[in-house]
Amino acid sequence: xxxxxxxxDLLPVYDKPGEARLFERMAAKGWELxxxxxxxxxxxxxxxxxxxxxxxxxxxxxxxxxxxxxxxAFRELCARTGWEFVCSRGYMQVFxxxxxxxxxxxxxxxxxxxxxxxxxxxxxxFSAAALAAALALLWLTLSRALDDRLAALVSMDALILLLxxxxxxxxxxxxxxxxxxxxxxxRAAAERGEFYASRRIAxxxxxxxxxxxxxxxxxxxxxxxxGGSGRESMRVVINAAAVLIAGAAGAAVSSRLRAAGAPRxxxxxxxxxxxxxxxxxxxxxxALLTAREADSSDxxxxxxxxxxxxxxxxxxxxxxxxxFAELYSYEERYVPFGGACPKPAPGEDVSAxxxxxxxxxxxxxxxxKLREGVLWExxxxxxxxxxxxxxxxxxxxxxxxxHGAEQAWILCYGESVxxxxxxxxxxxxxxxxxxxxxxxxxx
Numbered sequence: 326x327x328x329x330x331x332x333x334d335l336l337p338v339y340d341k342p343g344e345a346r347l348f349e350r351m352a353a354k355g356w357e358l359x360x361x362x363x364x365x366x367x368x369x370x371x372x373x374x375x376x377x378x379x380x381x382x383x384x385x386x387x388x389x390x391x392x393x394x395x396x397x398a399f400r401e402l403c404a405r406t407g408w409e410f411v412c413s414r415g416y417m418q419v420f421x422x423x424x425x426x427x428x429x430x431x432x433x434x435x436x437x438x439x440x441x442x443x444x445x446x447x448x449x450x451f452s453a454a455a456l457a458a459a460l461a462l463l464w465l466t467l468s469r470a471l472d473d474r475l476a477a478l479v480s481m482d483a484l485i486l487l488l489x490x491x492x493x494x495x496x497x498x499x500x501x502x503x504x505x506x507x508x509x510x511x512r513a514a515a516e517r518g519e520f521y522a523s524r525r526i527a528x529x530x531x532x533x534x535x536x537x538x539x540x541x542x543x544x545x546x547x548x549x550x551x552g553g554s555g556r557e558s559m560r561v562v563i564n565a566a567a568v569l570i571a572g573a574a575g576a577a578v579s580s581r582l583r584a585a586g587a588p589r590x591x592x593x594x595x596x597x598x599x600x601x602x603x604x605x606x607x608x609x610x611x612a613l614l615t616a617r618e619a620d621s622s623d624x625x626x627x628x629x630x631x632x633x634x635x636x637x638x639x640x641x642x643x644x645x646x647x648x649f650a651e652l653y654s655y656e657e658r659y660v661p662f663g664g665a666c667p668k669p670a671p672g673e674d675v676s677a678x679x680x681x682x683x684x685x686x687x688x689x690x691x692x693x694k695l696r697e698g699v700l701w702e703x704x705x706x707x708x709x710x711x712x713x714x715x716x717x718x719x720x721x722x723x724x725x726x727x728h729g730a731e732q733a734w735i736l737c738y739g740e741s742v743x744x745x746x747x748x749x750x751x752x753x754x755x756x757x758x759x760x761x762x763x764x765x766x767x768x
Contacts, residue, residue: 330356331365335534337500339445339507340527341380342520348378348419358421361414363388363576377422379408379430382444386416388579389596390589403430416444434515442508449504456497463490475698478691479652479684480645485544492540496533503530547648567607574603626681626762628657631747631755633677649691656680681745683763695742699735703744707735714756716765717743738764 332351336343347366348358352374360367381403383396392400392413400410400418407427408420420430431437466486470477477483507523507530514521578599582592624642641656658678684699686692696719700707703723712720719737733746736759743763751759759765 328370329359330368330370331362332368333365335531337445337503337507337527337530338448339441339504339511340523340530341382341441342522343524343527344380344417344419345378348421349376352376352378358411358419361412361417361419362580363414363572367412374423375425377424377427378411379420379422381418381420381430382416382440383413383418384416384440384443386413386418387589388415388583389592391583391586406430431520434518434520437520438511438515442511445504445508449501452497452500452504456494456501459490459494459497463487463494466490474694475684475702478694478698479647479650481547481647482645484647485547488540488544489537492536496536499533500530503527503533567604570607571600571603575600624655624657625653625683626655626679626759628677628679630758630762631677631679631749632752633679633749646687649688650684650686650695653683653685654681676748678748679746681743683741683743685741689740692740692742696737699742699744703735710734712736714753714760716760716763736763736765 332347334344334347336347351358351368352371355371355373356368357371357374358366358378359369381399383399385393386396396418403410403420407422407424408430409422411419411421413419466483470483470487503526507521507526510526511521511523575596579592579596582595587595624640639658641654643652643654645652656679658680684695686695700721703721706723707721710720710722712718715734715736717736717738721735723733723735732748733744736743736745741763745759747755
């Protein structure tokens with residue numbers, strides 16, 4: 326059985342009574358507080374005991390530097406009144422008193438509220454800055470989605486970003502509101518000569534950050550159920566792991582260097598280096614896990630299907646999906662002197678180039694938006710053409726497309742819209758192959 330355990334700390338800065346109650350409950354269960362991390366407390370197995378804990382703030386305390394002389398003098402002063410120093414976390418100092426009825430560590434409500442509010446105000450200012458950044462990014466994301474509705478409709482990235490930014494904005498706003506409520510009530514209590522216990526507000530404030538991991542879990546599940554390919558869902562998991570690992574690495578290095586008495590500047594530099602190294606390691610691992618060769622064997626249509634020959638063409642495949650629609654993009658072309666494309670023999674024709682994007686609606690109401698979006702991207706360049714050879718419901722012809730092909734078509738098949746480029750004239754057999762690939766029946 327392990328002698329140590331850690332407990333995550335979600336309580337807000339101003340809930341000093343809540344922190345003390347946590348330590349007292351753990352001591353009664355046989356777990357004695359022995360250390361503090363950036364986001365957690367460390368407990369050591371001991372005999373169950375009744376002890377009184379108190380939390381005090383030292384304004385110049387830092388998690389990157391050892392205690393200075395004034396901080397040590399403050400601890401010595403507390404020890405004279407029976408309060409033994411246990412551990413610290415930044416500016417937070419934890420003391421224990423094993424007397425049955427100890428003298429309170431804080432005796433002046435106004436002074437205690439003023440110091441606590443000064444520490445809590447730093448967190449509120451950070452939340453306000455984070456809220457402004459989240460709202461700015463949210464506005465930018467919404468603007469891009471409105472400018473390119475087709476991409477937003479088939480992209481899980483846009484949906485995930487909107488959810489996470491909205492969640493972050495709500496968390497920051499909730500933190501600021503809870504702090505403002507506590508501040509008003511605590512100051513009113515201090516004017517009456519009383520200490521304010523903020524249990525209800527603190528519980529709400531502690532629960533607010535749980536919204537982000539819940540949203541992240543929902544986003545990861547959405548990728549697995551609705552994502553276009555496994556690579557995208559793996560990237561989401563890897564990015565989330567990178568944040569957690571980087572934070573844990575920085576906190577661990579900072580804690581060890583502080584315990585060893587390292588200077589503040591050295592501690593900050595090495596902690597930042599640990600964060601960068603861990604992020605780079607996770608990024609390399611993610612690249613190795615998500616890298617794969619493009620394979621045309623599962624493509625619905627290839628140059629070979631259109632009679633363009635079975636040469637060593639380079640293949641580029643991308644896919645994306647959301648709960649509303651999905652996108653499959655395919656490109657096949659010859660790349661001169663490429664490693665996968667040997668130089669052709671004299672007389673061989675390798676000029677064929679095929680590119681298409683298939684937008685498929687997952688819900689019926691998404692199809693009109695897909696159709697409208699693809700046509701809007703090529704407005705002014707399309708002209709209706711006969712749809713029967715392609716087995717489509719509607720068809721448009723585009724001459725001299727954006728990507729350098731001689732011609733392109735937009736084909737509508739009821740639940741999917743296909744944008745197709747091919748730099749050769751299409752024969753009846755080619756049209757039949759296109760119809761078979763995308764779900765139509767050619768005339």
